[in-house]
Amino acid sequence: xxxxxxxxxxxxxxxxxxxxxxxxxxxxxxxxxxxxxxxxxxxxxxxxxxxxxxxxxxxxxxxxxxxxxxxxxxxxxxxxxxxxxxxxxxxxxxxxxxxxxxxxxxxxxxxxxxxxxxxxxxxxxxxxxxxxxxxxxxxxxxxxxxxxxxxxxxxxxxxxxxxxxxxxxxxxxxxxxxxxxxxxxxxxxxxxxxxxxxxxxxxxxxxxxxxxxxxxxxxxxxxxxx
Amino acid sequence: xxxxxxxxxxxxxxxxxxxxxxxxxxxxxxxxxxxxxxxxxxxxxxxxxxxxxxxxxxxxxxxxxxxxxxxxxxxxxxxxxxxxxxxxxxxxxxxxxxxxxxxxxxxxxxxxxxxxxxxxxxxxxxxxxxxxxxxxxxxxxxxxxxxxxxxxxxxxxxxxxxxxxxxxxxxxxxxxxxxxxxxxxxxxxxxxxxxxxxxxxxxxxxxxxxxxxxxxxxxxxxxxxx
DNA sequence: GACGAGATATGAGAATTTTGATCGTGGAAG
DNA sequence: CTTCCACGATCAAAATTCTCATATCTCGTC
Numbered sequence: 131x132x133x134x135x136x137x138x139x140x141x142x143x144x145x146x147x148x149x150x151x152x153x154x155x156x157x158x159x160x161x162x163x164x165x166x167x168x169x170x171x172x173x174x175x176x177x178x179x180x181x182x183x184x185x186x187x188x189x190x191x192x193x194x195x196x197x198x199x200x201x202x203x204x205x206x207x208x209x210x211x212x213x214x215x216x217x218x219x220x221x222x223x224x225x226x227x228x229x230x231x232x233x234x235x236x237x238x239x240x241x242x243x244x245x246x247x248x249x250x251x252x253x254x255x256x257x258x259x260x261x262x263x264x265x266x267x268x269x270x271x272x273x274x275x276x277x278x279x280x281x282x283x284x285x286x287x288x289x290x291x292x293x294x295x296x297x298x299x300x301x302x303x304x305x306x307x308x309x310x311x312x313x314x315x316x317x318x319x320x321x322x323x324x325x326x327x328x329x330x331x332x333x334x335x336x337x338x339x340x341x342x343x344x345x346x347x348x349x350x351x352x353x354x355x356x
Numbered sequence: 357x358x359x360x361x362x363x364x365x366x367x368x369x370x371x372x373x374x375x376x377x378x379x380x381x382x383x384x385x386x387x388x389x390x391x392x393x394x395x396x397x398x399x400x401x402x403x404x405x406x407x408x409x410x411x412x413x414x415x416x417x418x419x420x421x422x423x424x425x426x427x428x429x430x431x432x433x434x435x436x437x438x439x440x441x442x443x444x445x446x447x448x449x450x451x452x453x454x455x456x457x458x459x460x461x462x463x464x465x466x467x468x469x470x471x472x473x474x475x476x477x478x479x480x481x482x483x484x485x486x487x488x489x490x491x492x493x494x495x496x497x498x499x500x501x502x503x504x505x506x507x508x509x510x511x512x513x514x515x516x517x518x519x520x521x522x523x524x525x526x527x528x529x530x531x532x533x534x535x536x537x538x539x540x541x542x543x544x545x546x547x548x549x550x551x552x553x554x555x556x557x558x559x560x561x562x563x564x565x566x567x568x569x570x571x572x573x574x575x576x577x578x579x580x581x582x
Numbered sequence: 583g584a585c586g587a588g589a590t591a592t593g594a595g596a597a598t599t600t601t602g603a604t605c606g607t608g609g610a611a612g
Numbered sequence: 613c614t615t616c617c618a619c620g621a622t623c624a625a626a627a628t629t630c631t632c633a634t635a636t637c638t639c640g641t642c
Contacts, residue, residue, distance in 0.1 A: 145375075148367055284629070317630090317631085318589090319591095319630090323629090323630080345637090346588095346589075508597075509598080545602090549601095549621090552623090569620070571607090572618095
């Protein structure tokens, strides 16, 4: 995945580059609009990150040219506060999203993923499996040998976490961080409640897989009967 | 709020500094352990962000010295992956938290807020006010001239957003970003529903303040009768 | 083996959030 | 001045999440 950043503020460009590299993207940075257009038209990028205000040629102009060339590459515009009117113009010209400065790296990453997703360049998530379980996380439901049942979001996230961690025991703290965010004041009992919900559904599906309690430690998925 | 970063990796230090400044903290950066200790002991910082691996003097050593001086300043340790054992040692020596690299800016900010909260050096959030409204966001309730009513979390976040933005019109998109996260697929109608909830409560409180609809644009708070 | 403390499980109900349907309204188009 | 339609408001019901009380289990201790 290769991303082009066109941004004249050196500091911001550097910060962006760092963030993206940390997330395993290849990054090229260009500081002015004319160069930006040249790079953009090269066609080697999987996503363009364009500042709107730029020396030489503004981001929207780059966007227009790129689209005029028939390129479908996802584009995210960076806008300073108070540039909201530009937002509309940008989206009209085929931007996939805009991000208002200042933004968090999480936000940026999520928007990048979202933009790529929208373009159909999806990262094909394989169904999550463990033993006889098959979890469809996007439209949460759980299947065991053909029989299926709907999960609600929290149940789904919990099961996903347990499946991803395989044999590793997952502590309640870890579960709380994932499901409620580490800031939260969620109680241990909340975890117990959702474990209980899941067990009920596993039972309904007559699954061989169980959620085992490791007293004082956490929970693990276990296959086969005990 | 003044924060000291002791981190030898220039890039990371710069990124951290950016993030913190964006969040309205004053930041000083030091790249080596000995200097770090000197700065830390100056006592002017509200929080220390210490890398564990450092040239000169490691983060845990700095932490120990600081605590030995009787300083209660919140400390967050930065650890590389696989330094988990250090984590325990650090927490034993009086660190308030540790953050494993790589981390998101959101995570860092949240941990910083949490660390400060824990130390009781709370940012005394002045009650949010607008016109005759007084919003207590932590234990969500809304007061108008003595009369008060409980808000649920989403109502409170919505009103908080509207108050913080004062005269500025807030779009539904912005509201969705704040209340549900911009990743979400929440509908515009969700916003309308919560606006409706709030209006009902404003009405109940006989407030002079109204949530005005700017058709096609968003919502604003307005004081006084029309 | 009996006992007690802490940890875990579960059911029921309350609170909150989300969905869907329906009704109203402002403003552009004619 | 009408008509029409996208946008917005509201209500009721469904779904989900959270809370609380109570039951059960595990393990160390006597």
